[in-house]
Amino acid sequence: MHRCIMSPRYLPGIVFSSFIFAVLPASADDDFSIDRARWDSERSRLEVRGDGHDNRTITVLNAYDPAQTLGSDRVDDESWRIRVSRPSPVPCRIRAISSDGQALERNVSRAPANCAPKSAQEPPPAPVTLQVDDVTGSENAGTLAFTVSLSAASSQPVRVEYATRNGSAQAGENADYLETNGSLSFPAGTTSASVSVSLVDDQVAEATESFRLELSSAENATIADASGTATIFDDDQIDPPPPPPPPSGPSVSINSTSANQEGALPISPVETQDLINTGTxxxxxxxxxxxxxxxxxxxxxxxxxxxxxxxxxxxxxxxxxxxxxxxxxxxxxxxxxxxxxxxxxxxxxxxxxxxxxxxxxxxxxxxxxxxxxxxxxxxxxxxxxxxxxxxxxxxxxxxxxxxxxxxxxxxxxxxxxxxxxxxxxxxxxxxxxxxxxxxxxxxxxxxxxxxxxxxxxxxxxxxxxxxxxxxxxxxxxxxxxxxxxxxxxxxxxxxxxxxxxxxxxxxxxxxxxxxxxxxxxxxxxxASEADCQQCHARALDCAAIQQEVYGYSLACDEEALDRTDLGALGGVMTLDGDNLGALPPGETLEQRLLNTAKINILRTHDAKHGTQLDSQRRVVCASCHYTPALDLAQLGPTDSAATDQTKHITMSRAMHGHHGDLVSKTDSSVTLFPAMPAPNDPIRLEPVANHLDQFPLAQGSQLTVEEYVLEQSCYSCHPGKRTDCLRGAMASAGIVCQDCHGDMLAVGDDFSHDFPNNHGNIDPSKRVPWAVEPGCQSCHIGDAVNQPSDTSGFIYAADSIRLLRAYRTGDASATPIRVPDSRFAENQVTNDQGQTVDVLYRLSKGHGGVMCEGCHGSTHAIWPNGNPNANDNIAATQIQGHAGTITECTVCHETSQLPDDTQGGPHGMHLVDDRRFWKEGHKDAAKRENGRPGRGTCGSCHGSDHRGSVLSRTPVDRSWNVEGTTRTVAAGEAVGCDVCHSLSKSFER
Incomplete structure (x- = not known):
């Protein structure tokens, strides 16, 4: 049914002669409407706006070619708006679809004569596509020219933006080439153009290197192949160094099997699958x-x-x-x-x-x-x-x-x-x-x-x-x-x-x-670095592990030995055997040393608790000491023919709680596993030798207080001395185990403390290992303008945005801080008992349903790793071209199809490294947000003063051209509005 409607621009009662015939109206109900659909020829921009229900998403299509999606926007303050720069083709008519299913259409006012299609029956014109070819050349060639071509001649002029991107070849300091960006024009009827990039011919012998030219923001064409690779061959000849001696084995570290060697190993390592990425x-x-x-x-x-x-x-x-x-x-x-x-x-x-x-x-x-x-x-x-x-x-x-x-x-x-x-x-x-x-x-x-x-x-x-x-x-x-x-x-x-x-x-x-x-x-x-040997093996035995052979050395203190009489059980096991002449089992020195410590642990347990574990062996600790880590059946503490878990404290309490209470063999006034000073205590980074009054067992240590306490507490059992369990961004920022989890007594104070006296009597006020853990929100409590009202006991970082510790000062149980309304908070769900549950980071998801770890990396190894060669950095580099959090929108999105001023990205982000945003879109966003408290969403990351904050730092060097001038922000530098223009201009409304 056709309806005749008047444009809402006109006042009621004014007679006009032009009628718009529509299959769908421009207003579906009192809340959803299209107020404007207009082509701005000066800016080559389509603007569509209207009203709607808050939080619904409006998607705008070409009404006569639904395959052409023009953009989408979430309704905010009952209004929505989509701006599309240089759509190809410009639509004659648009359709707006609300996420509740309502749909509206409206003709595009001031549409150009070549808008297309003209009707639903007219087939859309065949798209003209752009591609950029790869190019190779010698370093002394002076320039390399990329050829950019059209799939067919166009009746309209075509324009496309281009910019170089670093690969193994770098622009900037010690440059291999000169950074280039700009726009490329194809007059109507032409099919080819080129972009020349200048090379730097130095006198340094280098390996073959490469960089890319990337296309974006095409006008009157679509981009079929957005990236071309330039390969630079070195022209500097120097006498090569003498070849290294042949290696004793393949020079790759690959782990394809957990089998042990039987016979000679193959000459070559196993073959790997090809690294294939189609870009789709x-x-x-x-x-x-x-x-x-x-x-x-x-x-x-x-x-x-x-x-x-x-x-x-x-x-x-x-x-x-x-x-x-x-x-x-x-x-x-x-x-x-x-x-x-x-x-x-x-x-x-x-x-x-x-x-x-x-x-x-x-x-x-x-x-x-x-x-x-x-x-x-x-x-x-x-x-x-x-x-x-x-x-x-x-x-x-x-x-x-x-x-x-x-x-x-x-x-x-x-x-x-x-x-x-x-x-x-x-x-x-x-x-x-x-x-x-x-x-x-x-x-x-x-x-x-x-x-x-x-x-x-x-x-x-x-x-x-x-x-x-x-x-x-x-x-x-x-x-x-x-x-x-x-x-x-x-x-x-x-x-x-x-x-x-x-x-x-x-x-x-x-x-x-x-x-x-x-x-x-x-x-x-x-990791297999559970160093029971440090306390449970003889120092002389540990000295057999030499740095030059094993890549590490062991210094054992025998703190656990000779506290309990093991004479009736064979005495202390050593590499040379025990009092009964028995030897520790194992095929390698490391294996035998570890087994001496394990046997001594079982014998100590037998002597203290009347068990017979050493004669039994083949023991799994969790058969008596429950741990969720091995509860694959999700039964909780369970008694059975082979388990006895409700009568014994959990593994976490047995390890953390018991050991956290121990004192030195030689001085009962000294705690064996010392507490970590607060993160804002300056002594953490000072030599522990300067603080022997607090750490008397550190005599002769060359470590800092922080290093010493870690090695004497968490890293006595957990990977840390040789293997970095905690690594990545948190480790680089100086965060240590205790800053998130508390000390050993806090970690060990769990629900099972009454099990030995009242079997299975759970204390619901205590923590549950593996489940009650700090989250991102425990330190990332808000942004540059939004912080919790109750900040008592918080230890803020220097930026006054993030915390240095995940629990409040004075909280002996180290209860994690929860700020569920933080933009960085994990998910919350309701369990079948009606309880609100804070979901762990490793189980949470964010933008578009993507798992948090998919963009930020694994727990304890949040990207990036500070070692540029670390294997941890490879995934992010393959995905987006550089290490660190996945921040490049182009990983998943065709950004040209998104509104240039969208803030619908992860944690409310705008488009990243996108010409449309920094050239036009951010202006509209700023004007919209400046009148809101704290400068609205712009202030949340860039600060209410617009000078930038830790939340607006760029992970890599960024450059863009503004009014003929190239602006550059170095990796790690905060982006503020004054990078490109005056601060006063950024506050305009």
């Missing part, structure tokens, strides 16, 4: 914790198995990117390596004169009926783990390079959908057990076969309702990630080097074509 998809990948730990040897006792977890999300790039699921994509992983891996400095097993030993998790030792994986971990599977039965020709659940089975969390208790699978008649089948493999499965050291992510988690059940609720967990909706759980990787590469940061190449495969569309190399971090 983004692949975001992250390990869940930032560091996993695994025992090297399992024959005495075990704390943790080889068990790594990696999540991935695939995004189809476009104006409106889409998260893809397992209906169209499959994800695989295989071993990868980096030529700049710092681990290459470590000695190979051959250089140490040893075979490659990665662990004995899958071995069956003499006298044992079953392999160690079953002997140790079957108690935690409550009868579900099947051992090998050779007589029945059954291999069992695990074989070499195959990890522990993991149930589907949404089939366990508290899933809110269906009964607990563990209570079913066939739990092995009903629980959806999945297992992950190493890429060398079946042919270790020979093959590198891509292994599948076996699960796509639409939702995740994280201990929902466990322990009577406690606000512990919930069903986390819409996680929408591919998951590989239980990857059995060890911290030793295929040549026997120690490498805690091995790489896996994760690849997204289109199911329809079976072609790889995206690849990302990600670290699967794993």
């Amino acid at each position: 998809h983004a692949l975001l990948v992250a390990n869940d914790l930032g560091m996993h730990c695994a025992d090297i040897d399992y024959q005495v006792f075990s704390i943790l198995p080889p068990f790594n977890v990696v999540h991935a999300q695939v995004i189809e790039r476009g104006g409106e990117p889409r998260l893809l699921d397992d209906s169209t994509m499959e994800i695989v992983y295989s071993a990868a390596s980096s030529a700049t891996d710092p681990a290459l400095a470590n000695k190979t097993a051959a250089e140490r004169g040893e075979p490659v030993f990665k662990g004995n998790f899958w071995q069956t030792l003499p006298g044992d009926q079953y392999p160690l994986w079953y002997e140790v971990y079957s108690p935690l599977y409550f009868g579900l783990l099947q051992p090998p039965e050779p007589a029945l020709d059954q291999a069992g659940d695990l074989v070499q390079d195959k990890g522990l089975p993991v149930p589907d969390s949404m089939k366990l208790a508290g899933n809110g959908v269906e009964p607990n699978c563990l209570a079913s008649a066939d739990p092995r089948s009903e629980c959806g057990l999945a297992q992950s493999f190493m890429p060398g499965f079946m042919e270790p050291f020979v093959v590198n076969e891509p292994q599948h992510f076996d699960r796509f988690d639409r939702d995740v059940n994280f201990f929902n309702g466990l322990l009577g609720g406690l606000g512990l967990g919930a069903v986390i909706p819409d996680t929408n990630w591919f998951s590989a759980e239980g990857v059995p990787i060890m911290p030793v590469d295929d040549q026997g080097r120690s490498n805690a940061y091995p790489l896996m190449r994760v690849q997204a495969i289109d199911k329809a074509t079976q072609q790889v569309v995206a690849s990302t190399d990600v670290v699967l971090p794993v």
Whole structure:
């Protein structure tokens, strides 16, 4: 039905003769309308605006060519607006669609004669596309010319912006080429033009280098190929240095298998999959914790198995990117390596004169009926783990390079959908057990076969309702990630080097074509650095570990020895044996030394508690001391034929609480594990030798107070002396473990303290290990103008925006600060008991449903890592061209299809490094926001004074041309309005 409507620009009662005939009206109801659709020929810009319901999204299309999306905007203050610079073609008529389903149309006033299509029946003109070719040349050529071409001659003039981007060749200091940006014009009827870039011909011999020319903001054409690569060959000849001696093994650190060496190793490392990225998809990948730990040897006792977890999300790039699921994509992983891996400095097993030993998790030792994986971990599977039965020709659940089975969390208790699978008649089948493999499965050291992510988690059940609720967990909706759980990787590469940061190449495969569309190399971090030896082994034995052989040395203090009489149990175990003549088991010196400490721990436990663990061995601590880390069944503390968890304190309380209470053997007035001074205490960075009154056991130490306390507390057991568990942005900022988690007594003060007296009596006022943890919001409490009202006990950083500690001063329990309305807060959900649950960072998601870790990196390893060669930096560099948080909108978006003044990005961000924004869009945003408190959203990051803040720092060097002048902001520098113009101009309204 056609309706005749009057333009709302005219006052009621005025007669006019022009009528607009529309299939759809310009006003659907009293709240949704199109007030204007106008072409501005001077600015080559289309402006559409109207009214609507707050928080709904309005998308504007070409009414006669719905494939042309012009932009979208979220309704704010009951109004919306979209500006599109140089659309191609200019539409004759537009359609606005509200997210509630309403749709309106309106003719574009002042539309040019060549607007298209002219009607719904007229087919849209075939698009003219742009592409830029690659180019090569010698450094002494003077210039390199990129050819930019059109797919066909256009009847209209075509214009496109261009800018150079650094690759291995750099502009700026020690330049390889001169930065170039500007616009390129194609008169009507032409199909080719060129951009010349000047090269710097120095006298330095260099490797072949490259940089890129990128196209953007095309007018009267679309961009088919936005990037061309320039390859520069060096022309400087110098006498090459003498070749290095041939290496004893392959010069790559790659980890394809967790098998031990049997016989000679292959001459060459395993082959890697090609790194393929088609540009059509983004692949975001992250390990869940930032560091996993695994025992090297399992024959005495075990704390943790080889068990790594990696999540991935695939995004189809476009104006409106889409998260893809397992209906169209499959994800695989295989071993990868980096030529700049710092681990290459470590000695190979051959250089140490040893075979490659990665662990004995899958071995069956003499006298044992079953392999160690079953002997140790079957108690935690409550009868579900099947051992090998050779007589029945059954291999069992695990074989070499195959990890522990993991149930589907949404089939366990508290899933809110269906009964607990563990209570079913066939739990092995009903629980959806999945297992992950190493890429060398079946042919270790020979093959590198891509292994599948076996699960796509639409939702995740994280201990929902466990322990009577406690606000512990919930069903986390819409996680929408591919998951590989239980990857059995060890911290030793295929040549026997120690490498805690091995790489896996994760690849997204289109199911329809079976072609790889995206690849990302990600670290699967794993460490075996649980240094029980420091206290539980003889100092003389520890001295056998030499820096020149193993890359580290051990200095042990014997603090745990000789406190308890072990004479009746064989005495203290040493590398030379015990009082009964028994020797520590193990194939390598490191293995035997670790086992001396483990045996001494079991004997001490037996002597103090009347157990018989040393004679039993093959012990998993969690069979008595519950830990959520190994509660794959999500049952909580459970008693069974093989577990006794409700009568004993948790593993966290046993380790942190017990050890945190210990005093020195030689001076009972001195705490053995000292407390860390507050982050604003200047003594942290001073030599501990200057503060022996506070740290009397530090006599002779060359460390700072901070380093000494870390090594004597957290790093006595957790990776930190040789392996950096805490690394990345937080470590670079000087944050340490205690700043987030509190001291050992705070961490150990959990819900289980009354278990020995009243079995299973949970204290809901205490923390729950692995679940009650600080979040981003605990320190990132607000922005430059929005801060919490109650700041008591806060320790602010120098920027007065962020905190240096995640809990309030004076809080002995180190309860994490929660600021749920911070723009940096994690998600909140409601569990099945009606409790509001603060979701952990590693389970939270943000912009567009993307997992937080996908853009920021893993917990404990937030991007970037301060070492530019670190494997942690590779994923972000592959995804966006530089290390650090994923900030480039072009990773997922075709930004030309977004409004130039949008603030709909992550945490309310505007477009990044986008010519349309800094040339036009930011002006409109500033005028809109300046009248609001604190200068509105602009002030939130750039400060109410518009001079910039820590939140407006650029991760890389940025340059842009303003009114004929190039403005440059260096990496790490805050962007303020006065970079380009006066501050007074920025406050105009």
